[in-house]
Amino acid sequence: MEWYRKDLAYIHDVGHNDYALKSAPGILSILAKHNIHDGLIVDLGCGSGLSALEFTAARYRVLGIDISESMVALARTRVPNAEFRVESLFEADIPDCHAVVSIGECLNYLFDPNNTRTKLIQLFQRVYNALAPAGVFIFDVAEPGQVAQGTITKSFTEGEDWIVLVEKQEEQTVLTRRIITLRKLKEHQEEHYRRDDEVHRLRLYEATEVAEQLRQVGFQVQVMRCYGNYDLPKAHAAFVACKLPNDERI
Numbered sequence: 520m521e522w523y524r525k526d527l528a529y530i531h532d533v534g535h536n537d538y539a540l541k542s543a544p545g546i547l548s549i550l551a552k553h554n555i556h557d558g559l560i561v562d563l564g565c566g567s568g569l570s571a572l573e574f575t576a577a578r579y580r581v582l583g584i585d586i587s588e589s590m591v592a593l594a595r596t597r598v599p600n601a602e603f604r605v606e607s608l609f610e611a612d613i614p615d616c617h618a619v620v621s622i623g624e625c626l627n628y629l630f631d632p633n634n635t636r637t638k639l640i641q642l643f644q645r646v647y648n649a650l651a652p653a654g655v656f657i658f659d660v661a662e663p664g665q666v667a668q669g670t671i672t673k674s675f676t677e678g679e680d681w682i683v684l685v686e687k688q689e690e691q692t693v694l695t696r697r698i699i700t701l702r703k704l705k706e707h708q709e710e711h712y713r714r715d716d717e718v719h720r721l722r723l724y725e726a727t728e729v730a731e732q733l734r735q736v737g738f739q740v741q742v743m744r745c746y747g748n749y750d751l752p753k754a755h756a757a758f759v760a761c762k763l764p765n766d767e768r769i
């Protein structure tokens with residue numbers, strides 16, 4: 520079973536690129552404010568490399584990690600001068616770096632069966648250990664409240680050669696998105712739509728809970744509802760978790 524397979528990866532790249540593209544200027548200014556002007560950024564859940572392209576254009580080096588082969592294939596084509604790995608961010612080695620980012624609720628996904636609350640705290644610790652003193656971890660999560668409890672919402676979005684239908688339901692703190700993709704293809708002069716189905720489950724985290732866990736690991740934490748001028752969608756929180764400059768534990 521693979522997620523963000525070929526058609527959903529394509530549709531996310533061409534039709535749902537707002538989050539990555541509009542958050543990039545805000546993220547770059549957070550890095551500058553923390554005096555991080557070069558060095559390595561590790562992008563966890565890098566998707567199709569939209570953020571990686573912005574970071575390399577600003578002269579950072581980038582290592583992108585994503586569980587989806589199709590996403591990573593797009594990223595490698597888009598940003599040939601960055602490095603990408605197909606791996607779970609909950610398992611991957613995080614090399615010494617100046618910043619770690621994770622944009623677009625990547626930490627919420629339950630694709631990796633090892634994504635437990637304990638694994639999330641271990642991830643915070645691994646990021647902390649990998650960061651240079653005064654390094655930053657910038658990421659966002661989806662919180663409970665995506666959909667009213669007990670209701671199911673259905674919506675669709677379309678582009679030139681694709682349609683995506685999404686059904687959402689939130690039970691306790693798990694959001695289930697049932698996704699149908701339709702991609703227009705032309706074969707032997709005839710057009711048809713190829714269908715694919717994916718089910719994504721996300722564990723939703725309260726911002727206060729996440730901030731507390733980051734503090735316990737040793738980070739200084741700021742919780743935000745935007746990246747610069749880009750306001751996050753409803754019930755999303757972003758974090759700037761900073762390792763203190765005098766921490767020499769790496």
Ligand SMILES: C[S@@+](CC[C@H](N)C(=O)[O-])C[C@H]1O[C@@H](n2cnc3c(N)ncnc32)[C@H](O)[C@@H]1O
Pocket residue numbers: 522523536538539563564565566567569570584585586587590606607608609621622623624625628629630631634
């Ligand atoms: C909503 S997309 C965001 C992609 C990209 N950061 C962006 O903003 O365009 C979420 C991404 O997280 C990745 N992902 C989810 N769980 C993951 C895991 N355990 N390890 C690595 N990547 C994961 C998915 O494959 C997908 O590319």
